Amino acid sequence: MPKTFDELVSEDNVKTLRRIEQTMGSGHHSVFEHGYITLNLENIPKLFAMVLNNEHVYVTSEKSARYTKMNPSPEEQKLYDKWVEIFKKKIRERYPDSTGFMSDAKVQKLAQENARYLISVKTLTTMEHTISYRQLNYLCKWMSDELENSNSPYTPIFDSFEQFISFAKENNLLDERLMDDGKFRSLSLFKIGKEHNAIYDTVYSTNYEASLAYLAQAQRHRTLFYEVNKLYTDKFFTPKILRSDEQLKNEWQEDIHSVAKNIPQGTIAKINERGLSEHFILKLKERLCSCAQLEINDKTKNLLKKYIEETKDTELAKLLSQYAKGSRCTFPDFKCKAPCGFADGIKGERDI
Numbered sequence: 001m002p003k004t005f006d007e008l009v010s011e012d013n014v015k016t017l018r019r020i021e022q023t024m025g026s027g028h029h030s031v032f033e034h035g036y037i038t039l040n041l042e043n044i045p046k047l048f049a050m051v052l053n054n055e056h057v058y059v060t061s062e063k064s065a066r067y068t069k070m071n072p073s074p075e076e077q078k079l080y081d082k083w084v085e086i087f088k089k090k091i092r093e094r095y096p097d098s099t100g101f102m103s104d105a106k107v108q109k110l111a112q113e114n115a116r117y118l119i120s121v122k123t124l125t126t127m128e129h130t131i132s133y134r135q136l137n138y139l140c141k142w143m144s145d146e147l148e149n150s151n152s153p154y155t156p157i158f159d160s161f162e163q164f165i166s167f168a169k170e171n172n173l174l175d176e177r178l179m180d181d182g183k184f185r186s187l188s189l190f191k192i193g194k195e196h197n198a199i200y201d202t203v204y205s206t207n208y209e210a211s212l213a214y215l216a217q218a219q220r221h222r223t224l225f226y227e228v229n230k231l232y233t234d235k236f237f238t239p240k241i242l243r244s245d246e247q248l249k250n251e252w253q254e255d256i257h258s259v260a261k262n263i264p265q266g267t268i269a270k271i272n273e274r275g276l277s278e279h280f281i282l283k284l285k286e287r288l289c290s291c292a293q294l295e296i297n298d299k300t301k302n303l304l305k306k307y308i309e310e311t312k313d314t315e316l317a318k319l320l321s322q323y324a325k326g327s328r329c330t331f332p333d334f335k336c337k338a339p340c341g342f343a344d345g346i347k348g349e350r351d352i
Contacts (some may be wrong), residue, residue: 018215024178027182029125029181030134032130032132032137032178033134035132035133036130036131036133037130037132037133037159039333040128041130043125044124044126044127044160045121045122045125045222046120046122046123046125046216046265047122047156047212047263048157048161048164049062049122049127049351050216050219051157053216053219054188054219055135055139055188056064057131058130058131058222059129060098060128060129061127062125062126063125063126063127071123071124072120073262074119075262076264078292079118079255079256079258079259080115080116080118081111081115081118082109083114083115083118084109085112086248087110087111087115087239087241088108088111088249090209090242090352091107091111091238091352092150093192094241095107099129101341101342101345113177114352115264117211117213117239118255118264119262120262120263120265121156121263121264121265122157122263123265131209135176136174137173137175139187139298140179141179141180143161143165146158146161147161148190153192153228153231156263176322188225189226190227191227191228191229192229192231193230194229194272194327195229196272200310200311201316202277203276204273204280204307205272206273206306207270207271207272207317208299209235209269209271210237210296210299211236211265211268212264212265213237213265214267214271214292214296216265217287217295217296218273218283218296221275221283223275224275224279225273225274226271226273227271228271229270230270231267231269232267232269233260233266234260236250236256236266237267237268237310238253238352240298244305273303277307280303280307281323283300284304284328284333286328287300288301288304288323288326288348289328290340290345290346291345294350294351301348304320304323307320308324314317326346326347326348327345327346327348
């Protein structure tokens with residue numbers, strides 16, 4: 001507009017409202033990105049939080065199942081409590097020194113982190129979620145579209161979609177013109193049956209299998225893009241510390257299969273990850289660490305190895321090789337603010 005901002009602020013409201021109508025009606029929705037709304041979302045299914053966190057225009061602060069004792073169904077609670085105690089014992093057997101990094105408090109948190117693979121992605125959680133006025137309208141439109149699809153992969157959380165849309169309507173936050181982006185987009189988390197070619201260059205696309213718990217961690221890298229292309233109903237993650245104990249490994253698989261109908265967080269998915277090489281390096285600086293979830297640490301380390309192999313004899317491979325010597329505290333361009341002194345973690349060889 002030819003006017004200054006101060007002139008626009010002081011103009012007659014009728015003119016401003018007329019401009020709002022014209023701008024919204026023309027599909028020029030970016031103007032409505034300037035206003036942001038912070039939502040306090042209580043008692044929402046973990047899967048619903050993952051749906052929101054897979055869209056890229058947001059800020060979120062979520063209650064962590066890694067550090068907080070969760071409250072799943074009675075059936076899952078029994079298994080969760082059982083395995084917390086088993087993990088505590090296994091961790092202490094593997095790392096007996098409780099005076100350093102592997103303190104009793106740390107062991108408790110690690111036991112909870114691993115036991116939570118058993119509990120459902122429908123387990124309730126709480127988070128603060130900040131999105132723009134425009135994005136809120138788009139989300140409600142995409143959720144409405146899914147509600148009309150009887151084969152939608154989001155069926156287990158349809159009631160959350162309905163509640164979210166009702167909340168937005170009741171608080172006068174929806175406008176039909178703003179809900180229609182004209183590009184026929186949809187929620188991005190599940191793209192079941194879709195296939196992507198693998199690419200390893202300055203841009204990359206890679207496919208692998210990992211748990212839903214892993215994905216909930218990974219999707220927080222908002223510079224990268226994640227999709228679930230297949231969800232296995234009978235395939236579940238086994239924590240690394242159990243894999244050398246055949247009896248416990250089998251017992252774990254038996255227990256997690258017993259709650260398969262609830263979609264445990266340990267359910268395996270086929271995942272596509274896409275992004276820029278420099279943003280993958282940012283992921284390395286976050287996830288190759290003694291304090292990172294072990295599954296995402298190991299998946300990221302394996303992807304780094306694959307990336308280097310696929311780009312060998314290039315400057316990119318040379319760049320990436322700087323990050324292949326261990327955890328992020330070994331990187332040439334990272335300085336740890338709280339050194340752990342945990343040798344297995346620093347070398348990238350830990351079991352928990």
